[in-house]
Amino acid sequence: xxxxxxxxxxxxxxxxxxxxxxxxxxxxxxxxxxxxxxxxxxxxxxxxxxxxxxxxxxxxxxxxxxxxxxxxxxxxxxxxxxxxxxxxxxxxxxxxxxxxxxxxxxxxxxxxxxxxxxxxxxxxxxxxxxxxxxxxxxxxxxxxxxxxxxxxxxxxxxxxxxxxxxxxxxxxxxxxxxxxxxxxxxxxxxxxxxxxxxxxxxxxxxxxxxxxxxxxxxxxxxxxxxxxxxxxxxxxxxxxxxxxxxxxxxxxxxxxxxxxxxxxxxxxxxxxxxxxxxxxxxxxxxxxxxxxxxxxxxxxxxxxxxxxxxxxxxxxxxxxxxxxxxxxxxxxxxxxxxxxxxxxxxxxxxxxxxxxxxxxxxxxxxxxxxxxxxxxxxxxxxxxxxxxxxxxxxxxxxxxxxxxxxxxxxxxxxxxxxxxxxxxxxxxxxxxxxxxxxxxxxxxxxxxxxxxxxxxxxxxxxxxxxxxxxxxxxxxxxxxxxxxxxxxxxxxxxxxxxxxxxxxxxxxxxxx
Amino acid sequence: xxxxxxxxxxxxxxxxxxxxxxxxxxxxxxxxxxxxxxxxxxxxxxxxxxxxxxxxxxxxxxxxxxxxxxxxxxxxxxxxxxxxxxxxxxxxxxxxxxxxxxxxxxxxxxxxxxxxxxxxxxxxxxxxxxxxxxxxxxxxxxxxxxxxxxxxxxxxxxxxxxxxxxxxxxxxxxxxxxxxxxxxxxxxxxxxxxxxxxxxxxxxxxxxxxxxxxxxxxxxxxxxxxxxxxxxxxxxxxxxxxxxxxxxxxxxxxxxxxxxxxxxxxxxxxxxxxxxxxxxxxxxxxxxxxxxxxxxxxxxxxxxxxxxxxxxxxxxxxxxx
Numbered sequence: 001x002x003x004x005x006x007x008x009x010x011x012x013x014x015x016x017x018x019x020x021x022x023x024x025x026x027x028x029x030x031x032x033x034x035x036x037x038x039x040x041x042x043x044x045x046x047x048x049x050x051x052x053x054x055x056x057x058x059x060x061x062x063x064x065x066x067x068x069x070x071x072x073x074x075x076x077x078x079x080x081x082x083x084x085x086x087x088x089x090x091x092x093x094x095x096x097x098x099x100x101x102x103x104x105x106x107x108x109x110x111x112x113x114x115x116x117x118x119x120x121x122x123x124x125x126x127x128x129x130x131x132x133x134x135x136x137x138x139x140x141x142x143x144x145x146x147x148x149x150x151x152x153x154x155x156x157x158x159x160x161x162x163x164x165x166x167x168x169x170x171x172x173x174x175x176x177x178x179x180x181x182x183x184x185x186x187x188x189x190x191x192x193x194x195x196x197x198x199x200x201x202x203x204x205x206x207x208x209x210x211x212x213x214x215x216x217x218x219x220x221x222x223x224x225x226x227x228x229x230x231x232x233x234x235x236x237x238x239x240x241x242x243x244x245x246x247x248x249x250x251x252x253x254x255x256x257x258x259x260x261x262x263x264x265x266x267x268x269x270x271x272x273x274x275x276x277x278x279x280x281x282x283x284x285x286x287x288x289x290x291x292x293x294x295x296x297x298x299x300x301x302x303x304x305x306x307x308x309x310x311x312x313x314x315x316x317x318x319x320x321x322x323x324x325x326x327x328x329x330x331x332x333x334x335x336x337x338x339x340x341x342x343x344x345x346x347x348x349x350x351x352x353x354x355x356x357x358x359x360x361x362x363x364x365x366x367x368x369x370x371x372x373x374x375x376x377x378x379x380x381x382x383x384x385x386x387x388x389x390x391x392x393x394x395x396x397x398x399x400x401x402x403x404x405x406x407x408x409x410x411x412x413x414x415x416x417x418x419x420x421x422x423x424x425x426x427x428x429x430x431x432x433x434x435x436x437x438x439x440x441x442x443x444x445x446x447x448x449x450x451x452x453x454x455x456x457x458x459x460x461x462x463x464x465x466x467x468x469x470x471x472x473x474x475x476x477x478x479x480x481x482x483x484x485x486x487x488x489x490x491x492x493x494x495x496x497x498x499x500x501x502x503x504x505x506x507x508x509x510x511x512x
Numbered sequence: 513x514x515x516x517x518x519x520x521x522x523x524x525x526x527x528x529x530x531x532x533x534x535x536x537x538x539x540x541x542x543x544x545x546x547x548x549x550x551x552x553x554x555x556x557x558x559x560x561x562x563x564x565x566x567x568x569x570x571x572x573x574x575x576x577x578x579x580x581x582x583x584x585x586x587x588x589x590x591x592x593x594x595x596x597x598x599x600x601x602x603x604x605x606x607x608x609x610x611x612x613x614x615x616x617x618x619x620x621x622x623x624x625x626x627x628x629x630x631x632x633x634x635x636x637x638x639x640x641x642x643x644x645x646x647x648x649x650x651x652x653x654x655x656x657x658x659x660x661x662x663x664x665x666x667x668x669x670x671x672x673x674x675x676x677x678x679x680x681x682x683x684x685x686x687x688x689x690x691x692x693x694x695x696x697x698x699x700x701x702x703x704x705x706x707x708x709x710x711x712x713x714x715x716x717x718x719x720x721x722x723x724x725x726x727x728x729x730x731x732x733x734x735x736x737x738x739x740x741x742x743x744x745x746x747x748x749x750x751x752x753x754x755x756x757x758x759x760x761x762x763x764x765x766x767x768x769x770x771x772x773x774x775x776x777x778x779x780x781x782x783x784x785x786x787x788x789x790x791x792x793x794x795x796x797x798x799x800x801x802x803x804x805x806x807x808x809x810x811x812x813x814x815x816x817x818x819x820x821x822x823x824x825x826x827x828x829x830x831x832x833x
Contacts, residue, residue, distance in 0.1 A: 097700060
């Protein structure tokens with residue numbers, strides 16, 4: 001086979017450094033035409049850099065790119081498009097207030113006037129929709145269609161530009177399981193038509209289910225390229241991290257005690273007055289983890305924010321039997337912390353940390369009134385730094401340097417700083433949002449263990465995550481949110497991804 | 513009451529709307545491409561001075577116009593280099609241009625002409641003369657249509673007609689051409705344009721230079737059509753009113769025209785009447801002068817629909833993976 005047709009993509013000895021950081025080190029791969037090739041690796045392993053080089057965003061310091069056997073210089077996106085490469089970015093590159101048609105045509109117009117280009121694109125989109133199950137209303141505005149549809153527009157953009165090689169960067173991060181299945185059917189169709197696909201992901205299951213071959217990257221190097229049929233998730237995880245990793249969290253059965261958090265009829269409106277949480281009831285007991293599953297944007301964030309005192313709501317919330325203020329005075333993060341609630345917010349860079357501040361200053365936030373940190377009228381910085389250093393050692397933050405700015409830590413270590421700050425307060429209730437978003441596998445394992453350890457000490461934990469794997473492995477009970485409501489509660493050992501996926505898509509348990 | 517819609521007042525309104533409209537369309541191109549431009553005022557002022565200066569020396573309003581456009585484009589290029597190439601803060605760059613223009617125009621005017629910062633009064637070919645539309649004389653005696661056509665619509669300078677023709681032209685360019693699609697896209701999501709293989713920097717520079725040209729025409733109109741020469745600070749905040757009109761119009765060409773006509777009309781009323789007496793309620797003229805700004809605040813506060821600016825407006829584009 002390889003002797004007959006040259007590889008669709010061949011990289012030879014690609015290296016790229018950003019200052020002292022070697023993002024890609026002497027990387028070589030070959031991808032045969034008509035296959036799906038997975039690239040897996042932790043955050044910061046250099047996957048995105050490599051793909052950016054292939055799409056002309058960065059220029060490699062060394063190495064050559066061959067497309068269909070021909071050496072090709074790709075110095076900008078225009079050259080990548082000309083070489084038949086299309087890219088679907090993790091964060092879509094769409095103009096929100098344009099129609100689907102306008103987005104597809106943008107940059108690939110046929111002449112100076114718009115109308116003939118749009119008419120032609122309309123015909124071609126209809127053909128592509130028939131061929132690949134890529135149905136999108138060409139006149140719909142991007143901000144009025146869902147993310148699954150938006151992703152299809154990105155794929156259509158690439159196909160409209162006659163891409164033969166399609167690169168997808170973490171494509172399922174924002175999709176429901178059903179949407180992800182639809183995406184993989186589309187990719188199958190594309191492969192059947194002879195297109196070559198590169199799938200970048202950190203989800204082992206997707207690699208195992210969809211790819212023909214897979215390359216593993218670690219710290220800028222390509223550590224292995226194997227046939228998917230000849231490997232296993234455990235082997236891939238070990239190749240990614242460089243050591244054995246526990247994919248399934250080890251945890252004893254929960255022993256739920258008294259009710260810590262009780263939420264009754266909670267309603268939340270966003271700043272535009274749209275109701276995001278539409279009357280939910282839930283309880284979390286001491287010593288248990290309640291996982292809230294759902295596709296991003298179904299009210300989970302707002303729920304966490306109200307409980308954490310970052311947003312106003314209406315309804316009843318009882319903590320240890322005492323009502324919490326949901327609006328006005330006493331409804332702020334400070335009051336919540338005083339009441340015994342700790343909060344690991346969803347977006348560590350915007351809500352969990354101040355990126356330009358030192359690690360020790362970040363560890364003080366929310367607890368800066370603690371008498372242990374005071375000396376007369378002033379803050380006792382020395383005590384704070386000592387305290388931070390101890391926490392960093394305990395939580396394996398690397399490097400354990402309290403004077404380093406938060407910005408200089410990797411995503412996983414930033415998250416460990418936030419988790420350390422909140423968990424070390426021994427809260428009655430821990431609110432955790434997306435604890436492992438953008439965090440590498442090694443750190444995920446560590447953070448999960450810490451959350452379970454806190455549960456075993458008798459804390460109540462409310463976990464919000466869009467990662468179904470995380471919900472299934474951590475939770476003692478699972479509630480699924482859709483459109484601001486709880487669609488149902490399940491026990492993790494009595495449900496599966498299919499059932500949860502249906503609930504996440506708004507199909508109620510009874511109907512399914 | 514009928515006075516407020518008398519032909520002379522409306523005629524003034526058109527004259528006063530013209531520079532607002534040109535500046536407003538200038539801002540529209542720049543801001544639709546994602547480059548905020550608070551320096552409309554400075555560009556107009558510089559163009560007003562150079563057009564008046566060149567027209568005074570050469571006796572040709574048209575050469576003056578070219579000089580005004582060139583001066584304005586130089587300032588636009590400075591803004592472009594600061595805001596696009598070096599990704600500087602667009603507001604600071606714009607404010608700097610306003611200061612620069614205010615000082616430099618006066619300084620050069622004094623140095624060249626020694627008339628206290630003025631240019632000599634323009635006479636004859638140094639000014640844009642009113643143009644009579646065809647049949648204006650013939651139709652004048654016809655009731656209703658006659659006065660409207662001959663007195664209100666006819667008799668403006670070539671630049672005024674140019675300004676109003678620029679409205680459909682801008683609409684057509686923005687919504688019916690490839691350039692317009694890309695320009696609107698680059699103001700909303702430059703990353704989409706970049707990954708589509710189109711130069712963000714090139715598009716934004718093109719938009720900023722179009723802005724320079726239109727501001728140049730606006731300045732030339734002030735000095736060589738509306739007035740007869742340059743005087744200190746003759747733009748008198750028109751650049752800011754044009755920005756207000758741009759917000760009022762929600763960054764759309766036709767609406768920009770109506771907003772500028774409204775603001776121009778308010779200026780005309782303030783010019784013609786010392787105070788306004790509506791059934792015994794006396795409104796001082798200063799209140800009328802402030803009205804464009806008040807209306808803009810009302811619009812921004814979201815009372816009359818939402819004014820959503822281009823999403824990438826004000827942000828320099830930095831490539832991310």
